[in-house]
Amino acid sequence: MPELPEVETVVRGLRKSVIGNKIKDVKIIFPGIVKQNSKNFKKVVSKNKIIEIRRRGKFILIDLSNGKTILAHLGMTGNFILVRASSPLNKHDHLIVRFYENHSKGSPAFGGAKELRYNDQRKFGRIKSFSTSKEENIFDLKKLGPESLNISSSDFVDLFKKRKGRIKSALLNQQIIAGLGNIYVDESLFEAKIHPSQKIDQLTPQQLKKLHQAIQKILKKAIKAGGSSIENYYNIDGEIGSFQLQHKVYGREGLACKRCGTKIKRIKISQRSSYFCPRCQKRT
DNA sequence: GCCACTGTTAGCAT
């Protein structure tokens, strides 16, 4: 679920709806999500204004007026949703950020105070805070590879030129390149006509260039569609994305390839289901 | 009921 396009959709939603809002306090329902002393986290966050929202890889960064930043990762099933403070809690709501009423600026239908809730069925997500000025020292961010949406074609080719192993495993590795996950890797490899278990050192610079282009194209289209909603994903207004309707291979085992009609195959690579067209994506 | 599977990744083993 939350890969780069989904996280970007959440970030854009937050930017539109909560920048400038002043946080009243934070309620932690399930402490396991907060990877920091709960009291400390609450103290750092409460009574501060949200001044900026950013994304790095699949991480969400929320900058506060006191020089601190909230770092959130959605794991597999995490979601932020903006709701009326009076609305009933949902199953798997783990954390609530409450805003002051007079700073609410949502739609007119949104009278009264609102709050941002973090929901996560599988509890793989995590949230913590750090000093904005110390960002370059934060391990979670430091280890990330270049942004898959920013990297230039030549840097991308250089990045993989020296690598071994299977192309899909490398694309999933956030330390090599940040933001891609299982869905967008499969879709990008199909677009570039590259077999997911293709050995990287057998790829030509031309193929890598094509793969770079495919990634840019797929990610941009997915962001435009508000991401892919397979089961659990929705944006901060509770709306689902629509890119799943444009998937050409992911989740389409046994169905006809949209390009050539051959049946889409599914194999396991690094323990992850990998969908591809055996005719369009030949291994070399 | 049991087992396999699911969008991620830290941590450990090889």
Next chain:
DNA sequence: CATGCTAACAGTGG
């Protein structure tokens, strides 16, 4: 060092 499994969790489907 690079690469590959497993576990963390909850739910669903066969």
